[in-house]
Amino acid sequence: MTPKQVEHKTVGATIKQAGDDGSFEAEIATLGVIDHDGDIVERGAFSGHPIAVLPAHDSQHVPLGKAQIVERGDIAVATGQFNLEIEAARDWHSSLKFDLEKVQPPVQQWSWGFRIMGPDGFRADQVDGQPVRRLIKLDEREVSPVLRGASLGTRTVHVKRRKAEGMSDNDLRERLEHELLEVEGELEHLWVEAVFDDAVVYHARRADEAGRTLERSWAMDGETVTFGDEATVVVRDVSYVAVGKDDAGGAPDDLKLIDQVLLTTYDVEATIARVLDAVDARGKRGRTLGADSKAAAMAMAGQFAELDRTMGQLRGMADQLLPQDLAARAAAKFLALTSLREPVPSA
Structure with missing residues (x-):
């Protein structure tokens, strides 16, 4: 089972087409590179199924049209069409064309929403010592034209992304x-x-x-x-949706317990990896973590200690309730996390 997490990536999309018939093409992602969320969208990650065009992620609004995210080389392109029979779609389409042709700098962005498909839909990794998340299999949910917001101070442009002459x-x-x-x-x-x-x-x-x-x-x-x-x-724009619900923007309290546990596990693993990397890097230079970082790490360790009492009970129950191999893997994972909290000899 995997967390039913809906995420939105807000980008300054390169608009390749904005036709009078409502058609559009927008380059929304570069594949195989680290994006501003610390993610790498792998080639083949998109399903290519039809998705709705929504205004500013408003899932309660009638869709403005239909789109599809396709891969062209190392670029993901949202290609679709506004339904110009709908007044709101005509307004957004008109605003987009005006923004592209008349406004400098443009004030619109594009955003796309997705869920990770299954436990094999992503993989935690490191690139040049930095934790990243490789997105391998995605369920695209929607694409949205949005106004300039806090998520990313970017822009929509009419021409393709420029490559400096003679440079890869x-x-x-x-x-x-x-x-x-x-x-x-x-x-x-x-x-x-x-x-x-x-x-x-x-x-x-x-x-x-x-x-x-x-x-x-x-x-x-x-x-x-x-x-x-x-x-x-640049800040991240993430919303959560409880399993079985389609509306974006649900509060974390709406998550089922299993979803919250899995989401927290991913965050904890990423945080531990970053702390260990920082300790190692500073130790090689004869330094330690800063006071604020130490205090925050110790506070997190304190929460782990509080959790230990409950986890001890669950470990005893696991032998009776879980298949043997699953119980063994869970216990091994717990012991590995426990060992990370043991004091580390100073360099």
């Missing part, structure tokens, strides 16, 4: 990472997650600080790269 995608990313290091100053690490025609999304972390995903405008004139003076913080 990887070369361009490396060049921007080098230039951004000069702009951001002393960092523990920085990597570029996505490059758009007029903005770059990147992750940066300073010593003893949590990493942040940022967006900054950029331009390239010949060999000269320039960036905007201010960076926008």
Whole structure:
């Protein structure tokens, strides 16, 4: 069983087509690269089944049209059509065309919603020491035109994403990472997650600080790269839906117990991996975690200790209630997590 989690990725989609008949094509994701949520959408992840076009994720609203997410090389494209018989669809279509043709910078974004399909639909991994989630099998739920919001300060553009003349995608990313290091100053690490025609999304972390995903405008004139003076913080846009419900935006309290346990397990595993990586990296330099990070980690460990009493009872029940192999795996997982809380000898 897998968590019935509906997630929304808000992007500055590259609009390839916005026809007078209501048809549209929008590049909504780059496959095989880390996005601003720390996810990698793998090739073959999309089912390609028809989905609704909804206004700003409003699942109560009559659909504005139909769409399909297809893969073209390393790009995921939402291709669909507004139903221009519906007044709201005509309004959004008109607004999109006006936004593309008249407004600079544009003020609309696109977002797409999905659920992970089954326990094999994703895999936790690390890339260059950073925890990532590989999305392998998805159930697309909807695509939505949305107004500019807090999720991502991006934009909709009419032309395809520009590639710098004579530079591959990887070369361009490396060049921007080098230039951004000069702009951001002393960092523990920085990597570029996505490059758009007029903005770059990147992750940066300073010593003893949590990493942040940022967006900054950029331009390239010949060999000269320039960036905007201010960076926008990118935040994640996630909503949860209880099993058996289709409405987006349900409160976490609506989740079944099993779903909440599975969601928490994923978060705990990712957090433990990040803490261990930070301890190891700082230990090699003769340093330790910052005071705030230590306090937060100890508070989390305290919650684990509180949970131990309940888990001890469940471990005894597991031998009687679960198949032997499943009980053994669950017990091994519990013991592994317990061992992580043992004191680590100082370097």
